[in-house]
Amino acid sequence: MGGRERVGSGGPEVPDGRTLIVGRYRPLRLLGRGGMGVVYEADDTRLDRRVAVKVLTAVEGLGEDNEEWDRFVREARALARIDHPGVVTLYDSLVETGTGTPCLVMQLLDGMSLADLMPAARRLPAAAVCAVALGIVDALTAAHEAGVLHRDLKPSNVGITRDGRVVLQDFGLARLAGEAAITRTGVVVGTPQFMAPEAISGARPGPAADWYGLGACMYLMITGEMPFGGATDVGAIVERALSDGVPRLGGRPEAGPAWLTSLIDDLCEKDPARRPHDPKAIRDLLETGAEGGTQxxxxxxxxxxxxxxxxxxxxxxxxxxxxxxxxxxxxxxxxxxxxxxxxxxxxxxxxxxxxxxxxxxxxxxxxxxxxxxxxxxxxxxxxxxxxxxxxxxxxxxxxxxxxxxxxxxxxxxxxxxxxxxxxxxxxxxxxxxxxxxxxxxxxxxxxxxxxxx
Incomplete structure (x- = not known):
């Protein structure tokens, strides 16, 4: 970790006018914009390498002398301790001068996200679904063992490299951004299509919430459909998530093998106590159908x-x-x-x-x-x-x-x-x-x- 180094003013300009790290991280292009902030591809001029810089605008103005900032530091340090090929590497954490906005400097992946891959694929073959799910299971297991929950597992946070390796991003950040954003604006930060019902209800999520996110992502991959259809109204999605839940696949043999759709149904159970919670058991099931999936x-x-x-x-x-x-x-x-x-x-x-x-x-x-x-x-x-x-x-x-x-x-x-x-x-x-x-x-x-x- 880089400590509490601050980002000064006068550095290179990003296209939307934001200034990043003086004399070091040269912004090259905007990679994405989400509920927690924006991500830029940048050139680390000190080490001559490309990195991803995430500016957490959802928690702007935390300040260093409060509980939220301390939680951010703890989460970042925990993430930095996770040494696993399925978890994106965190290089540094910094804070912008003036705004108090936290910034994370991370490994730049050489592939694309599951969200970017799915539009062209429409739906993935069962073997590919198993391969992606296996990568997610391994990454979640490593994180949970380190005491870190993901809390925002969704297709845009699932990276797939050119050699087929699955890498998860944004571990442990949803809790921080969600709590701060609710306090400051009354807006829930998250993705209801993939968010566990207990998290939507405001309860503190546990590991079961991450397994729900895995099931929701698998639902998308195997069917080519969002868990709650094409609805864009957040209120309607939340209502369906808390009432009927994710539609079951057991009655849809065209969706995929019965054992696989049954696993997805179990992972998407509304009651967290009824979801599978043994990573080894989940992994053993997925391995049976993953042959050829990576290719x-x-x-x-x-x-x-x-x-x-x-x-x-x-x-x-x-x-x-x-x-x-x-x-x-x-x-x-x-x-x-x-x-x-x-x-x-x-x-x-x-x-x-x-x-x-x-x-x-x-x-x-x-x-x-x-x-x-x-x-x-x-x-x-x-x-x-x-x-x-x-x-x-x-x-x-x-x-x-x-x-x-x-x-x-x-x-x-x-x-x-x-x-x-x-x-x-x-x-x-x-x-x-x-x-x-x-x-x-x-x-x-x-x-x-x-x-x-």
Whole structure:
């Protein structure tokens, strides 16, 4: 832990104007926004590594000399003591000067969340459901043994890395944010679609609440449906959670194997005393159906990344002036994380939300800088990150510099290389062909004008 080091003013600006750690954490992009705060991808300039910085705006103004702050410190220290591959690593905890807002510096995962994966997958095969659930069980077991409860287990907090490893985030933070937010604003912080009934009722949750969250996530994975349907009204969801509970899957043989749907029904019991509570017994059940599940997850994730890169490359042809206005509050969020939006299976993506925002702030000069950064990412093997960066750089170049400018053509070359390495060979060849025609045309024009290249 980094102690109570404070974040000063005058540091690099995040797109929404927030200043992070002076001289160390350089914010690169907004990763997400939820009930507890915002998360940025940042560059740790002191150690030359990428990290995730979470700014806990829900508990802004805690101050260091009160019970809530002491609880935050205890929770953070407990989380830092958990040494398990299924729990995100906490590097540091800090507090902003002036606002008193806690900040957490964490490991940056190299995959995507379950919430990001599900829209394209619709529903997961039973083996993949078991593989994800096994990872969650192992992580919860390690945390519970360390005396830490999750309290906010939901798809956006379940990360899946490129090699299929499941990593949980935001351990132990829901209690702090929930209590402080209720005290200050009267608003419950949490996700009723995945929140245990006893937690909704205001009782202090125990380990059984985490097992309920596991069951709710498994319900989503196996059916492709939210536990309480597509309702977005919090009051209606709470009423259903406290009255009828999660619909049982026992009468739906199409949902999956009977033993698996029975386990999900048991985990989603309204009465915490009736839920399974032995991690070993849960794990033994899941292991029977998990064969091939990890590879299925890897294949789904790679396909999702590949298709996203292809869409971004195609979308890059849309002129910036034809894109509608967006704000940072609309970017990089998912309806599952926010419980908003008409269709929970089509969340905002980098190409149709964040790209518009970056287009509004990026200049030709910093586009060149980001293009070079993307090229370095490719050379380091971070192809997905490079593809995401180029999905905003290329439209800027096309709009600001034109299709024949060297920076535009070079950016499109690297974008094509990303597509090829992500397995989209046909699309990569088509883009390279377009780039080559532009280069030949540009050369012919220069020669016709008597210019030398």
């Amino acid at each position: 299925a997850l890897v294949d789904l994730l790679n396909r999702n990344v590949r298709e996203g890169a292809v869409r971004a490359a195609l979308d890059a042809s849309v002129p910036a002036e034809e894109l509608p206005e967006y704000t940072w509050e609309q970017a990089d969020t998912t309806p599952w994380a926010q419980e908003a939006g008409p269709d929970p299976f089509h969340p905002a993506t980098l190409s149709d939300a964040t790209r518009r925002i970056v287009l509004a702030t990026m200049t030709a000069r910093n586009a060149l800088s980001r293009q070079r950064e993307a090229a370095n990412l490719v050379l380091r093997g971070q192809v997905r990150e490079a593809a995401e960066m180029l999905s905003v750089v290329v439209p800027v170049c096309l709009s600001s510099l034109g299709p024949d400018h060297p920076t535009t053509l070079t950016s499109q070359y690297w974008q094509a290389l990303c597509l090829a390495r992500l397995g989209a060979g046909a699309e990569a060849l088509e883009l390279l062909s377009r780039v080559n025609k532009r280069v030949v045309g540009r050369t012919d024009n220069d020669e016709g004008n008597g210019q030398r290249r």
